[in-house]
Amino acid sequence: MLTVVHGDFEWDADKAVRNLAKHRVSFEEAASAMSDPLSQDFADGLQPANLVTLAATPFGRILYIVSTERDQRIRIISAPDATGHERRRYDEAK
Secondary structure, eight states: OOEEEETTEEEEHHHHHHHHHHHSOOHHHHHHHTTOTTOEEEEOSSOTTOEEEEEEOTTSOEEEEEEEEETTEEEEEEOOBOOHHHHHHHHHTO
16 A cells, blocks of 8 residues: 655545546645635545545536544545535535
8 A cells, every 4th residue: 555645735646546537636736725714524424434524626626525633744545526416505604
């Protein structure tokens, strides 16, 4: 398992390739979205150690980012586009 470190973020290199192929979202783009001042964090109901973040990328995409904290870095696990319901949740909080 190769870990990629990108500033305050890290991720599994193979997982990043799979995420890009499946969701067309790079983990670099997901990391950039985490600086969105309007981002919303909430607990992952299925995995309590994980955090879910709804955030906008610099390109205007709203992502549903699943992450966890590991060794003082944020480890990105998954980053698909937000669903319609998730987009509305993000927009309503503005």
